[in-house]
Amino acid sequence: MEHVDVIIVGAGLSGVGGACHLSRACPTKSFVILEGRERMGGTWDLFRYPGVRSDSDMYTLGYRFRPWRDNRAMAGGPAILRYIRDTAAEYKIDKLIRYNHRVRRVSWSSERACWTVEAEMGPDKALVQLSCNFLYLCTGYYDYDSGYTPEWQGVERFRGKIIHPQKWPEDLDYAGKRVVVIGSGATAVTLVPALAERAAHVTMLQRSPSYIVSRPAEDKIANLLRRVLPDRAAYMLARWKNVLSGTFFYSLARNRPNVFKWMVARGVRHELGDKYDSKDFTPPYNPWDQRLCLVPDADLFHSMREERVSVVTDRIETFTEDGLLLKSGTHVDADIVVTATGLVLKLFSGMQLVVDSVPVVMPKTLVYKGMMFSDVPNLAFAVGYTNASWTLKCDLIAEYVCRLLNHMDHHGYNVCTPRVNDADIEEEPVLDFNSGYVLRALDALPRQGSKTPWRLHQNYVKDLSMMRYGRVEDGTMEFRSAPVARQSEAEVVVSG
Ligand SMILES: Cc1cc2nc3c(=O)[nH]c(=O)nc-3n(C[C@H](O)[C@H](O)[C@H](O)COP(=O)(O)OP(=O)(O)OC[C@H]3O[C@@H](n4cnc5c(N)ncnc54)[C@H](O)[C@@H]3O)c2cc1C
Numbered sequence: 447m448e449h450v451d452v453i454i455v456g457a458g459l460s461g462v463g464g465a466c467h468l469s470r471a472c473p474t475k476s477f478v479i480l481e482g483r484e485r486m487g488g489t490w491d492l493f494r495y496p497g498v499r500s501d502s503d504m505y506t507l508g509y510r511f512r513p514w515r516d517n518r519a520m521a522g523g524p525a526i527l528r529y530i531r532d533t534a535a536e537y538k539i540d541k542l543i544r545y546n547h548r549v550r551r552v553s554w555s556s557e558r559a560c561w562t563v564e565a566e567m568g569p570d571k572a573l574v575q576l577s578c579n580f581l582y583l584c585t586g587y588y589d590y591d592s593g594y595t596p597e598w599q600g601v602e603r604f605r606g607k608i609i610h611p612q613k614w615p616e617d618l619d620y621a622g623k624r625v626v627v628i629g630s631g632a633t634a635v636t637l638v639p640a641l642a643e644r645a646a647h648v649t650m651l652q653r654s655p656s657y658i659v660s661r662p663a664e665d666k667i668a669n670l671l672r673r674v675l676p677d678r679a680a681y682m683l684a685r686w687k688n689v690l691s692g693t694f695f696y697s698l699a700r701n702r703p704n705v706f707k708w709m710v711a712r713g714v715r716h717e718l719g720d721k722y723d724s725k726d727f728t729p730p731y732n733p734w735d736q737r738l739c740l741v742p743d744a745d746l747f748h749s750m751r752e753e754r755v756s757v758v759t760d761r762i763e764t765f766t767e768d769g770l771l772l773k774s775g776t777h778v779d780a781d782i783v784v785t786a787t788g789l790v791l792k793l794f795s796g797m798q799l800v801v802d803s804v805p806v807v808m809p810k811t812l813v814y815k816g817m818m819f820s821d822v823p824n825l826a827f828a829v830g831y832t833n834a835s836w837t838l839k840c841d842l843i844a845e846y847v848c849r850l851l852n853h854m855d856h857h858g859y860n861v862c863t864p865r866v867n868d869a870d871i872e873e874e875p876v877l878d879f880n881s882g883y884v885l886r887a888l889d890a891l892p893r894q895g896s897k898t899p900w901r902l903h904q905n906y907v908k909d910l911s912m913m914r915y916g917r918v919e920d921g922t923m924e925f926r927s928a929p930v931a932r933q934s935e936a937e938v939v940v941s942g
Contacts, residue, residue, distance in 0.1 A: 450476040452851070453563050453578040455797075457481035457543045458488020460828035460840040461584035462530050463509050464847070465539040470511070471848035478576070479539070480565055482548035482795070486534060488586055490527040495614040497640025498523035501632050501740045503661075505668055505684040506692070506835035509533060513681035515672075519665035520742045547574065552581060553800035554823055559860050559928035561824065579860060582847055583827040584840075585797070588789035594883060595785050600764035600771075606781045611637060612789070620645050624779050626770060628762070629786030630656045631881075632739050637786060639745040642754040649778050650757045651770065655729045656739045657710050660717060663742035689838065689906050696833050699733035706733045717747035726757045734833060736881045791887035794827070811892045813876060814864035814922065815899045815913060817843040819892060823863040826850075831904055832879050838906045842913040853918045859925040864899075867922065872896040 452468060454461050457479050465479055485491050499522045500507050507526075508514035512533050516525055534540040547565040554561050561581045567574045593612035601608065609618065611633050621644040627634050630652035642648045668684035675683070699706040710733070715722045729736075741747070749755040760772040769780040799806040801822055811819040816839065817826045826847050830836025850862060873893040877884050894902045899922055903909055919925070 447562070447575050447577050449560070449577045450478055451578060452477035452580045452582060453561070453576060454479040454582045454584055455549045455563075455794075456488065456584035456586060456828075457486040457534075457545075458584060458586055459490065459507075459526075459530055459837060460586075460830070460844075461488070462486060462534045462539065463837065463840055464582055464584050464828060464844040465542065466509065466511065466533060466537040467841070467844035467848055469537055469539055471845070472851050475851060477542065477578075479543045480547040480549055480563070480576075481543050481545050483590075484545050486540070486543060486545075487527045487530050490523050490530060492590060493523060493612065493614075494616065495611040495633070495637055495640075497636050499636055499742070500526060501636070502692075502835040503665060503668075503688050504529075505665070505681065506688050507837050508681075508685075509837060510685070510841045512536070513677045515677070517669060518663050518742075519668060520661065520663050520740065548795075549585075549797050551798040551800065552825075554802065554825070556802050556823070556861075556928070559824075579824060580847070580851060581825045582844075583794055583825065585794045585827075587791055587793065587829060588883070589792040590795065592790065593785075594788040594790050594886070596787055598762050598765055600766060603767050604765040604769075604780075604783065605767050606769075606783060608783045608785060610785050610787075618782075620782055622646050623781040624769075625649070625782045625784060626651050626778055626780040627784045627786050628652075629788070630654065630739075631786065631788065632737065633788075634786040635739045635741055635746050637784060638755055639741075639749045641784075642749040645754075648749075648755045649780075650755065651762070651772075651778065652726075652757065652759050653761055655725075655727050655759060656736065657707075657729055657733050658714060658727065658739045658741060658746065659710055660713060660744035660747065661740050661742060689834070692834050693905065693907065696734060699738075703732045714747065717744045718750060721750055723757075726759050731880060736879065737832065788881075788883045791883045791891075793887075793891065799825075808890055808892045812866055812871070812873065812895050812900045813892050813902060815846065816902050816909070817846060818864050820864050820866050820900075823861050831906070832877060833904050834906060839909065842906075842909050846913045849918055850923075854925065857925065859927050861926045861928050863924045863926075864922055865924045866895070866900070868897065870897070871900055876902065 452475055454464050461479055468475060468477055500520055503519040504514040504521045546568050549563055549565045551564040552561055560577045560579055563576050565574045593610045595610060620641055623645050624647050625641050625645045626649045627638050628651050634650055635658060638648050638650045671680035671683050714727045760774050763771045763773050770778045806822055828840040828843050830839040854860060875888055876891050876894045894900060
């Protein structure tokens with residue numbers, strides 16, 4: 447069985463970033479990246495709907511070690527995909543990606559102090575086994591096979607097309623068509639103005655509104671910094687500016703929700719003028735109970751002002767032959783219905799985790815520093831922030847993985863396991879977020895603890911001090927030296 451020091455699973459934004467960190471900070475470690483799809487990029491390769499873009503700025507969604515050089519701070523999907531590919535090529539980790547390797551099961555043996563990773567390879571799903579000392583899961587957080595679609599009455603009667611944004615047909619012609627987008631989250635507010643450029647009319651049909659804030663697509667200060675400072679210095683300053691302003695506005699939203707609500711409503715009223723209707727823009731929850739929606743240069747509001755887009759807050763009674771009948775009795779005509787109703791949250795894409803022949807039961811584990819599980823040795827995972835850019839946290843996690851590996855080498859350890867050794871730790875849900883996709887999956891998720899290092903801070907500055915500067919031997923991580931795993935030359939194909 448082929449053996450490497452580290453296996454990274456997933457070649458999306460965090461897998462590619464993790465591999466670059468590893469190649470920089472642990473140059474002697476051997477590693478491979480197993481990717482289930484035939485291309486890298488993950489989310490930014492999968493999602494192809496019109497207008498797909500980031501809704502956080504690229505100075506914080508980009509990697510700490512590689513400046514974002516585009517003028518647009520909120521970038522389009524293709525530009526982000528290019529950035530990921532260019533980074534992989536620049537750091538020469540693209541050659542280490544093994545595509546069409548879908549990992550199904552990973553099992554730890556304490557006796558051999560290593561993980562065995564089982565993957566299905568290629569269209570005939572041949573089973574491949576590899577082993578490694580350390581496993582780094584960068585598999586994202588949702589089901590790639592399909593998005594979430596609620597059940598509605600009368601769907602079979604509808605004569606038009608129903609499309610989920612996760613499976614956007616390349617050849618969909620929506621020019622001159624009446625389009626209804628069901629949803630009010632990030633995907634809906636991205637799609638609606640993009641579709642409105644060619645559609646006859648777009649209706650955004652929402653059960654309840656979201657908080658929507660307009661931000662400039664280009665960050666003038668960041669662009670100015672780039673003109674007067676060297677690349678890296680400008681990038682670092684822009685990154686910190688956005689980290690601090692994001693942290694400030696998040697704390698304002700949580701600590702002074704009424705002030706924040708007033709500011710958001712004032713912004714929307716200012717953009718929409720007499721087209722503003724508070725019922726379409728006043729969510730029934732507090733800011734950041736669900737993710738805030740950011741729109742670049744108020745594009746959604748411009749298309750509403752030009753009457754190419756309307757927003758309707760109502761519930762669906764039934765689909766009809768030519769549209770949707772709403773609970774209020776209103777009928778919305780449609781040729782195409784887009785169900786921007788969310789993702790299916792699926793940790794590690796459903797792969798099975800086993801430690802010494804016993805399957806790991808996620809809800810029975812506690813999350814350590816937001817990157818490892820209690821009693822699961824030598825395994826880290828990359829999951830980003832819910833209230834800030836994903837990469838801010840994933841960069842810190844990858845750095846910490848490197849620190850951990852170097853620390854173990856230095857002290858002759860080869861096993862590290864977070865252990866809950868404080869009886870006062872109380873268990874809590876891992877996310878205090880009430881978005882539909884989180885609530886639907888909460889029971890299957892791990893838990894967090896009431897105290898550091900078991901508490902998820904969702905705060906970059908706190909995590910930075912803990913993960914970049916905090917002690918690796920923190921009294922919670924147990925280290926030991928165990929017999930070294932056996933290595934052999936070739937990857938073994940077990941069955942076809
Ligand atoms: C449309 C959209 C827009 C978003 N915009 C933002 C944003 O603006 N800001 C932000 O912070 N976040 C955003 N997010 C969240 C986004 O997913 C992250 O920012 C980031 O791209 C996730 O990167 P990742 O590499 O961790 O996961 P992914 O991009 O999901 O990549 C995971 C990779 O792992 C592979 N994989 C999964 N399971 C296996 C397996 N078992 N075996 C082998 N390979 C496997 C997948 O094929 C995929 O290539 C957005 C998400 C979506 C869907």
